[in-house]
Every structure is written in structure tokens, then in C-alpha cells.
Ligand SMILES: Nc1ccn([C@@H]2O[C@H](COP(=O)(O)OP(=O)(O)OP(=O)(O)O)[C@@H](O)[C@H]2O)c(=O)n1
């Protein structure tokens with residue numbers, strides 16, 4: 133009976149070892165499967181191209197996103213941008229047929245960057261902004277010819293051409309807002325959003341979430357979006373002619389009304405002196421005031437370098453005289469109370485970054501600008517030999533214009549000034565309307581929140597591991613309690 137007992141014990145030990153080994157193998161296999169199952173496969177990408185045909189230049193943006201996750205927020209990003217040589221497409225009004233040719237080298241670059249197999253399914257859009265809006269106002273036939281010319285070139289590319297059009301100021305403002313909030317991952321979370329401030333050469337846009345009254349008070353400034361299951365009521369406005377190049381023309385037109393042979397301009401550095409033609413100032417449809425009735429064709433533009441006087445000059449290009457709404461920004465345009473924070477991009481960034489004014493209080497920005505504007509033109513040129521003279525000469529004006537637009541125009545104060553962040557890129561993608569425009573046209577932001585599994589992946593694997601461990605332990609306990617009873621019975625016999 134003793135050998136019987138030892139035999140039984142040995143068999144029992146063998147069973148325990150086999151069960152332990154099998155149990156551990158099963159747990160390891162289970163967890164490995166759970167981990168591997170969700171491991172991303174070799175990443176494949178899809179692509180989209182948007183051409184931003186601005187008033188001062190055209191840029192080609194290439195976006196990419198993981199092929200199997202079309203609807204996932206934050207997944208679309210800019211992989212490349214190409215700056216088209218020369219001025220914006222609206223400047224080809226003299227030879228409209230040549231507008232398309234200017235895009236060719238950037239389009240070739242896009243062909244070489246996007247994998248061949250994806251070319252035919254890559255959507256391609258062109259959106260033109262304020263420069264083309266102004267050309268259309270002046271001469272619709274010329275603006276049509278420019279669009280046909282770019283269309284011809286884009287159609288002949290291997291990509292899936294989706295159209296070239298002049299987008300509205302409302303779209304430009306609203307999609308800039310979508311871009312900024314998509315890139316900062318604020319949409320899916322449903323948390324607070326960021327307003328968007330865009331300054332171009334010919335127009336400027338302001339967009340922020342306001343309450344639903346906007347639609348009642350001024351329907352043309354209201355845009356609603358339903359994104360990831362959240363409703364957003366946006367206020368947006370685009371001021372045509374208030375981009376920084378057109379604003380400079382407005383300011384110069386104000387100062388040349390007397391028709392004098394020279395103008396002492398506080399917005400340019402002391403020692404700056406350039407001959408300008410009256411035509412170059414008054415040729416834009418933005419300049420309402422007529423060209424003064426003088427026989428001379430040009431005037432001498434002389435700098436006086438005084439930022440506070442410049443702000444007074446600039447303030448005169450806004451009309452604050454009347455408002456038929458509860459409140460206005462300027463030019464009789466409705467604007468609800470500001471709701472921050474704000475991201476200010478494109479020329480807001482270029483200019484403020486150049487002037488080192490991207491941080492600090494409104495007062496310190498004013499002081500710094502005052503010092504910068506008063507510096508002699510020769511000194512400024514010496515300090516920045518590689519900046520184009522045309523750009524360099526205008527930074528004092530542009531800085532003063534931006535301060536005046538944001539404070540006198542949009543009503544930012546010393547307190548709310550710090551709500552504004554001057555930005556160029558967010559997570560590697562340029563801030564601007566193009567990304568939002570593409571996301572919208574490709575339906576890449578769903579109206580409803582996508583269904584997500586109740587547990588995150590790590591939680592799921594951990595839970596699975598502990599449940600298997602528990603089962604294994606229970607099995608082990610069963611064996612342990614079964615054995616002694618059978619043994620004692622044998623002993624009694
Ligand atoms: N490094 C740079 C790049 C551009 N600019 C100027 O910034 C202004 C606006 O540029 P941008 O935002 O590119 O305007 P566009 O998109 O061309 O114009 P719009 O949006 O009005 O059509 C232009 O006067 C341009 O000359 C600048 O000062 N410094």
C-alpha cells in the first residue's frame with residue numbers, strides 16, 4: 133500500500149507539473165495573441181494636395197494620413213510644401229494664359245514625392261483667395277481666364293483633379309479655424325477651442341466660437357459645424373482689402389490725397405526715400421478715394437519713423453463711425469465679444485516673428501516697435517543684408533498695422549493681448565485654411581463621434597492576463613482539495 137501511495141503521489145505531481153506548464157503556456161499564448169493582434173501593420177499612407185493661390189504667392193501643400201484610418205482625428209498631417217516661384221496667380225492678369233505654367237515645377241515635385249501607385253487616387257484642389265476676388269471685381273473675364281489656365285495644368289497632372297475655384301472669405305475664415313483646432317486635437321475632445329486670426333496680403337480673417345445669437349444678429353457671419361458629435365457655432369468674418377499689402381495702399385492713398393510731390397510717412401524708417409507712381413497706389417479696387425487731380429505721375433515717399441504717429445495714420449483706414457448691430461469691429465461689421473484663446477498665423481506670424489514681438493505684453497510690444505521704427509533705414513539695411521528690401525522697408529508699417537488691427541479693429545486689450553499666440557505651424561503642419569478645406573471636402577471629419585472599444589488596448593490585455601491567472605489558480609485549488617480526500621479513503625481501507 134505504501135508503494136501504491138507513492139505511485140499515486142508521483143502521478144499527482146506529474147499532473148500538477150503538466151497542468152502548470154500547460155497553464156503558463158496558455159497564458160503566454162493568450163497575451164501574445166492579444167498584443168500582436170493590435171500591432172499596426174506596415175504603415176501605408178494616402179495623400180491629398182491643396183494649392184493655396186494667395187494674393188502674394190501660391191503654395192502647394194501635400195498631406196498624408198494612414199491608409200486604414202481615414203476618419204481618425206489628428207492623423208492627417210502636412211508632409212511637404214512647395215512655394216511657387218513668382219507672384220500670386222492674380223498677377224498674371226496681363227498674360228492670363230501663363231498663370232498655369234508657373235505651377236508646373238511644384239506639381240512635378242509633388243509627383244516625385246507621392247508614390248506612383250497612389251497618384252490616381254490623390255485628390256487635388258486649388259483654392260484662390262483675396263487676390264483673385266479683387267481681380268474678379270475688376271474684370272471677371274480676366275479672372276476666368278486665369279482659372280482656366282491653372283485648371284488646364286492641374287487636369288494634365290496624374291492626380292485626381294477636383295476643381296479650382298475662388299473660395300469665399302467665409303470659407304477661408306472657417307476652414308482656418310478647423311485647421312487650427314484639428315491640429316491641436318481640440319475637436320475630438322470636445323473641450324474648448326481656439327479662435328483663428330489669418331492675415332494675408334489682400335484680406336484678413338477672424339473666426340472664433342461665439343454663442344448662437346450670431347446667426348440671429350448677422351447671418352452672414354455665422355457658420356455651424358457638427359464635428360465628432362459636437363456642435364460649434366462660429367463667428368467668422370473676412371475683411372477684403374485689409375490684408376497687409378492692400379492696407380498699405382489704403383494708408384498711402386490717405387496720405388497722398390493732397391497730391392503733393394512728397395509724403396512724409398511715419399510708418400517708414402528715417403532716411404527712407406523712394407519714388408512711387410500714383411498708379412501703383414491707386415490701381416487697386418480697394419482704394420476708394422480717387423487719385424488726386426494732379427499732373428505729376430509720382431511722389432517721393434519719405435520715412436519719418438514714428439510708430440505712434442503711424443498708428444494714427446493706420447487707424448484712419450478703418451471706419452468706426454457707425455454700427456447697426458449691438459457691437460461692431462469696424463466698417464459696420466458685426467463682431468460679438470471676443471472669446472479666447474486665439475492663434476494668429478500667416479503674415480501675423482511673419483511680421484511679429486521678424487520684429488521679435490511674438491511674446492510679451494501689448495505695452496512692451498508698442499515700446500519695442502517705437503524703437504524699431506525710429507531706427508535709420510541705412511542701419512536696418514546693414515543689419516539685414518539678406519532680407520529683400522521691399523519686405524524690410526515695410527515691417528515698421530506692418531507691425532503698426534497689426535497692433536492697430538488687433539486693438540482698434542478687433543478690440544483686443546492689454547488684458548486679452550496675451551490670449552493671442554503667434555504661430556506658424558502646429559505639430560509640423562502649417563496653420564491656414566488649406567487643411568480644413570481638404571478635410572471638409574473629403575469628409576474626413578465625421579459629424580458623429582466614432583464608436584470606440586470600451587477599454588483601451590493596454591487595459592484589455594491586462595484584464596485578459598489577470599482573468600487567465602485567476603482561472604489557472606482556481607484550477608490549481610481544485611486539484612489541491614481533491615487529492616487529500618482520495619488519499620485518506622485509501623488509507624482507511
Ligand atoms: N516671410 C514672409 C512671407 C510673406 N510675407 C508677406 O506676408 C504677406 C501675406 O502673405 P500670405 O499670408 O502668404 O498672403 P497671401 O496668402 O498671398 O494673401 P491672401 O491670403 O490675402 O490671398 C504678404 O504681404 C507677403 O509679402 C512676409 O512679410 N514675410
Ligand SMILES: [Ca+2]
Nearest residue numbers: 186261332478
Ligand atoms: Ca492667405
